[in-house]
Amino acid sequence: MSAVQARPLARNELIVVPYRRVSTAAMATNVVLILLGLFFLLPMLWMIFASIDSNPDWAIKIPSPTFANFADVLGRADAISSFRSSLILAGTTTLLTTVLSLLTAYPLSRMHIPFKRSFMLVILFAAGLPVSMLVVPVYQMYVYLGWLDSLYTTALFLAASSLPFAIWLMKNFIDAVPVELEQAAAIDGASTFRILREVVLPLTVPGIAVTAIYTFINAWGAFIIPFVLTYSPENQPGPVEIYNFMGSHGLFKFGDLAVFSLLFSVPVIVLYLFMSRYFSGAFNFGGAVK
Amino acid sequence: MLTGIRFEGVYKLFGAETAVEDLNLAVNAGEFLVLVGPSGCGKTTTLRMLAGLERPSYGRILIGDKLVNNVSPRFRDVAMVFQSYALYPHMKVYDNLAFGMRARGASKDVVAKRVKETADVLGLGHLLKRRPSELSGGQRQRVALGRALIRQPQVFLMDEPLSNLDAGLRVQMRAELSRLHQRFRVTTIYVTHDQVEAMTMGDRIAVMDSGRLQQVDAPETLYDNPVNKFVAGFIGSPRMNFVKGRLGSSGGMTSVSFLGITTPLESGAELTAADGEVTVGIRPEDLMWRRSAGADCTLTLEADVDVVEPMGHEAYVTAICKGETVTSRFPPRSGVRTQERVELALNPARLHLFDAQSGNTIMQRPVAAGVDTLRSVGEARTDDATGGRPDRQGQQEARRVPSRSEEIS
Numbered sequence: 001m002s003a004v005q006a007r008p009l010a011r012n013e014l015i016v017v018p019y020r021r022v023s024t025a026a027m028a029t030n031v032v033l034i035l036l037g038l039f040f041l042l043p044m045l046w047m048i049f050a051s052i053d054s055n056p057d058w059a060i061k062i063p064s065p066t067f068a069n070f071a072d073v074l075g076r077a078d079a080i081s082s083f084r085s086s087l088i089l090a091g092t093t094t095l096l097t098t099v100l101s102l103l104t105a106y107p108l109s110r111m112h113i114p115f116k117r118s119f120m121l122v123i124l125f126a127a128g129l130p131v132s133m134l135v136v137p138v139y140q141m142y143v144y145l146g147w148l149d150s151l152y153t154t155a156l157f158l159a160a161s162s163l164p165f166a167i168w169l170m171k172n173f174i175d176a177v178p179v180e181l182e183q184a185a186a187i188d189g190a191s192t193f194r195i196l197r198e199v200v201l202p203l204t205v206p207g208i209a210v211t212a213i214y215t216f217i218n219a220w221g222a223f224i225i226p227f228v229l230t231y232s233p234e235n236q237p238g239p240v241e242i243y244n245f246m247g248s249h250g251l252f253k254f255g256d257l258a259v260f261s262l263l264f265s266v267p268v269i270v271l272y273l274f275m276s277r278y279f280s281g282a283f284n285f286g287g288a289v290k
Numbered sequence: 291m292l293t294g295i296r297f298e299g300v301y302k303l304f305g306a307e308t309a310v311e312d313l314n315l316a317v318n319a320g321e322f323l324v325l326v327g328p329s330g331c332g333k334t335t336t337l338r339m340l341a342g343l344e345r346p347s348y349g350r351i352l353i354g355d356k357l358v359n360n361v362s363p364r365f366r367d368v369a370m371v372f373q374s375y376a377l378y379p380h381m382k383v384y385d386n387l388a389f390g391m392r393a394r395g396a397s398k399d400v401v402a403k404r405v406k407e408t409a410d411v412l413g414l415g416h417l418l419k420r421r422p423s424e425l426s427g428g429q430r431q432r433v434a435l436g437r438a439l440i441r442q443p444q445v446f447l448m449d450e451p452l453s454n455l456d457a458g459l460r461v462q463m464r465a466e467l468s469r470l471h472q473r474f475r476v477t478t479i480y481v482t483h484d485q486v487e488a489m490t491m492g493d494r495i496a497v498m499d500s501g502r503l504q505q506v507d508a509p510e511t512l513y514d515n516p517v518n519k520f521v522a523g524f525i526g527s528p529r530m531n532f533v534k535g536r537l538g539s540s541g542g543m544t545s546v547s548f549l550g551i552t553t554p555l556e557s558g559a560e561l562t563a564a565d566g567e568v569t570v571g572i573r574p575e576d577l578m579w580r581r582s583a584g585a586d587c588t589l590t591l592e593a594d595v596d597v598v599e600p601m602g603h604e605a606y607v608t609a610i611c612k613g614e615t616v617t618s619r620f621p622p623r624s625g626v627r628t629q630e631r632v633e634l635a636l637n638p639a640r641l642h643l644f645d646a647q648s649g650n651t652i653m654q655r656p657v658a659a660g661v662d663t664l665r666s667v668g669e670a671r672t673d674d675a676t677g678g679r680p681d682r683q684g685q686q687e688a689r690r691v692p693s694r695s696e697e698i699s
Contacts, residue, residue, distance in 0.1 A: 178374070178376065180372050180374055180376035181376050181378060181379075183341075183343050183363070183372075183376070184370070184372060184376040184378075184437075185378075185389065185393070186342075186343075186362070186363040186364055187341055187342070187343075187363045187364070187366075187368060187369065187370045188364075188369075188389055188390035188393055188437070188441070189364045189365075189390055189393040189394045189441075190364065190389070190390075190393040191364065191393070194393055198389075199378060202380045203379070203380060
């Protein structure tokens with residue numbers, strides 16, 4: 001008989017896990033990452049502290065709590081209207097971009113199109129172009145067309161500038177749907193419309209969601225385009241409004257600025273949390289092919 | 291209602307590549323035809339053309355009497371089992387099975403009834419609420435099969451449906467597929483690169499190589515009378531031995547010399563070439579150990595053992611004979627060791643002769659009783675020089691010759 005025998009653990013008994021040695025390299029990596037994280041966390045920390053501080057300034061300090069800043073911001077008509085503007089701007093941009101990129105990406109993924117590769121490279125190049133480069137000619141074009149100071153025409157340009165990347169993103173998602181599923185459905189007797197509705201679309205949902213959320217977040221934070229293409233106060237979206245907080249209102253109100261920034265970040269944070277579900281591979285094609 | 295299939299002069303070109311070349315093949319109604327060949331031989335392309343997933347570059351494809359070249363897959367009334375299964379991952383097994391019937395506008399009750407019947411046939415009853423990702427390989431394979439079965443199509447197409455299964459399951463599903471075919475008698479074209487599947491399942495086997503149909507015949511005929519070296523080497527395991535030989539004549543009879551021996555050819559054999567270089571084919575199962583060989587093995591060869599592969603019920607011995615490597619079949623536990631000199635015995639009636647250049651069979655042997663046509667009942671083009679376009683005669687004949695399944699009924 002062996003001397004050591006397994007015995008059931010007593011109820012409150014601790015299991016001692018042997019100390020795991022951490023290598024110097026791993027330690028160094030972690031320290032660097034923590035420092036970097038802190039570096040990016042500090043502005044956010046300032047934002048949170050300043051938003052509830054009765055007397056905020058540039059520095060991060062322990063706040064003397066108050067909700068006066070919140071009351072102040074929520075009482076301002078321009079703050080509320082900028083949320084409305086941002087919502088219209090980002091919503092319209094997202095809708096346009098998602099629908100158009102889906103319609104473009106599907107044939108690019110599935111069909112034999114002459115010069116497809118060159119076309120995709122042009123799209124990739126376009127996705128890398130800085131939009132601010134185009135601001136001056138676009139402004140002149142908008143003046144000529146009489147499109148200035150409208151949220152919808154501004155959304156049109158935002159959509160156009162976000163399309164290239166959205167098409168790439170969407171195409172990759174559609175590429176991942178095995179084409180055999182469509183062929184199987186066709187042999188099963190399904191019409192093209194039924195195949196798209198019942199096979200392709202449900203399997204592309206993660207791609208559509210990611211593209212939509214990504215586009216929304218970008219449009220939500222867009223500054224330079226709406227700053228140039230809109231001017232009346234009721235059409236100014238959030239990022240432009242933040243800029244206004246910082247100068248044109250005379251006295252610098254750190255508390256209001258922090259509160260507005262905080263409120264403006266909420267939708268983005270919520271969407272990121274939502275999106276991470278798709279990025280973490282919650283959905284896959286398990287069992288579809290081999 | 292049974293439907294036959296015809297390919298008439300079908301070509302498929304992908305750019306400069308010729309995937310399928312001048313395919314002429316008639317599949318009888320209710321037949322189980324196995325399309326076999328090495329990777330890239332055009333068998334899957336042939337199947338996909340029949341399904342409507344690829345358009346033939348030239349030629350005609352007929353299902354029944356209907357020309358289907360320009361008919362979209364949805365109106366061809368064929369069902370296909372994909373190698374990868376291609377199950378809809380977002381649907382439950384029930385919906386996977388029901389999809390085709392719903393697409394064809396069947397009522398809810400009918401769909402439910404048919405799904406239940408099909409699930410019972412395939413033993414899927416308890417899995418209907420699962421998604422494909424929650425199934426094992428064998429279960430997925432059954433669902434893929436069920437999705438084809440449920441529709442009661444005119445034609446079944448199967449593209450290496452068993453290649454993703456482990457060995458045991460493959461044997462089991464092979465039997466099951468044969469049983470299903472016995473039961474439903476739907477014209478089936480089954481693509482595989484596994485010659486065991488081909489031999490065991492097919493009423494007839496069509497062998498393809500480099501886009502060309504080599505031979506279409508019943509499994510036994512294919513084995514006994516391959517039209518060329520390729521078919522001879524592809525069908526049969528272990529592979530047929532090929533050694534250099536030379537035709538000559540002795541005492542008024544044609545004889546062949548190979549591996550240092552000379553033997554007159556059987557009088558029943560019909561020779562299509564007079565003399566010169568030939569390739570002699572000997573199946574390993576026809577090359578035996580002298581001590582265990584029967585009386586009809588009148589030829590004896592001396593060889594040095596190179597490798598002994600015991601299989602349990604028998605052993606394959608690879609030996610060197612006059613500089614050529616030959617594989618032979620030994621009884622189990624023969625005690626033969628590497629580098630030992632052994633005597634091999636051979637029945638001269640079991641020799642195959644091929645033209646050394648073209649690889650075509652130059653000796654047709656009388657066929658065993660029960661098979662009344664010497665050459666293929668379908669037809670195969672073997673050689674450009676002799677071939678030209680095969681006549682339609684063979685195809686007419688093909689429809690008169692009953693397939694094995696019909697004989698059984």
